[in-house]
Amino acid sequence: MISINDQFDKIDEYFSPKVVGEVNDVYIKIAKIKGDKIPWHNHKSEDEMFYIIDGELLFEDAVEGKFVMRKGDMHIVRRGVDHKVSATSECRIMLVENKKTAHTGDVDSDITKSINQQLK
Amino acid sequence: MISINDQFDKIDEYFSPKVVGEVNDVYIKIAKIKGDKIPWHNHKSEDEMFYIIDGELLFEDAVEGKFVMRKGDMHIVRRGVDHKVSATSECRIMLVENKKTAHTGDVDSDITKSINQQLK
Numbered sequence: 001m002i003s004i005n006d007q008f009d010k011i012d013e014y015f016s017p018k019v020v021g022e023v024n025d026v027y028i029k030i031a032k033i034k035g036d037k038i039p040w041h042n043h044k045s046e047d048e049m050f051y052i053i054d055g056e057l058l059f060e061d062a063v064e065g066k067f068v069m070r071k072g073d074m075h076i077v078r079r080g081v082d083h084k085v086s087a088t089s090e091c092r093i094m095l096v097e098n099k100k101t102a103h104t105g106d107v108d109s110d111i112t113k114s115i116n117q118q119l120k
Numbered sequence: 121m122i123s124i125n126d127q128f129d130k131i132d133e134y135f136s137p138k139v140v141g142e143v144n145d146v147y148i149k150i151a152k153i154k155g156d157k158i159p160w161h162n163h164k165s166e167d168e169m170f171y172i173i174d175g176e177l178l179f180e181d182a183v184e185g186k187f188v189m190r191k192g193d194m195h196i197v198r199r200g201v202d203h204k205v206s207a208t209s210e211c212r213i214m215l216v217e218n219k220k221t222a223h224t225g226d227v228d229s230d231i232t233k234s235i236n237q238q239l240k
Contacts, residue, residue: 001179001187001195004171021196023169024218026146028194049143051124051214053192059121067121072173074148075121076141094171096216098144 004030004053008092015111017095017103017118029095029118033057036086041105046098048077055091060084124150124173128212135231137215137223137238149215149238153177156206161225166218168197175211180204 007020007030014034021028030053040060050057050069057069062082069075077083085093097103104112127140127150134154141148150173160180170177170189177189182202189195197203205213217223224232 001184001189001193004192004194021169021194023167023196023216024146026144026216028169028196028216047143049141049148064121069121072124073121074124074141076143076148096143096146096148 004094008032008053014090016113019115019119022099025099026096027099027101027118029097031093031095033085033087033091033093034089037109037111038084038086039104039107039109040082040084041107042080042082043077043097043101043105045079046101047079048101049096050075050077050085051094051096053092053094055087055089057091057093058086058088060086124214128152128173134210136233139235139239142219145219146216147219147221147238149217151213151215153205153207153211153213154209157229157231158204158206159224159227159229160202160204161227162200162202163197163217163221163225165199166221167199168221169216170195170197170205171214171216173212173214175207175209177211177213178206178208180206 017029017031019027051074052069052071060066137149137151139147171194172189172191180186
């Protein structure tokens with residue numbers, strides 16, 4: 001058993017997903033988001049689940065538009081759908097992603113992390 | 121986007137997982153647990169993730185023993201590992217399971233629900 005809050009304490013960088021669990025072919029990840037550095041991107045063959053642990057996340061989704069997610073909200077981005085997220089104050093999120101999902105899709109940006117970096 | 125709390129409001133039965141999302145080959149489910157009706161069981165070929173949204177869950181795991189999970193705790197039961205959960209007061213959990221996972225494994229018990237019942 002692990003405490004997700006303890007895992008958040010180990011994260012000292014925004015936009016840097018951390019793998020906290022492995023369930024079949026998916027990774028459970030957590031990340032702290034603050035600011036607007038994530039580029040528009042999509043994941044061609046994989047859905048991605050966002051769940052808000054704490055704070056507010058501004059979600060921009062090419063299909064569903066622009067909306068604010070709060071603690072306890074969940075959104076699943078379907079494969080191929082362009083999206084980006086940002087936050088004014090620190091927002092803590094949980095992600096469920098296929099193991100092979102690149103977190104900024106094919107877009108290589110300042111904040112892009114390899115899966116090995118996410119596994120640290 | 122959905123609110124997990126709104127989804128919990130739609131559940132009027134304990135031990136009855138409800139599918140709230142589909143991400144690649146896994147289902148995201150939620151359930152309310154109160155009491156001790158879940159039999160010992162395992163999932164031969166699938167890992168299962170438990171995350172506590174609210175309340176306390178008594179976890180019994182053939183490998184890791186007996187422990188209490190609280191809000192924000194996560195535990196992943198590996199395939200083949202016998203386990204059971206119970207709760208004194210209502211506990212709200214999120215599950216990440218392979219789409220083909222039977223929630224009480226091969227054990228058919230009073231509280232066993234088919235995947236069609238979980239999709240309602």
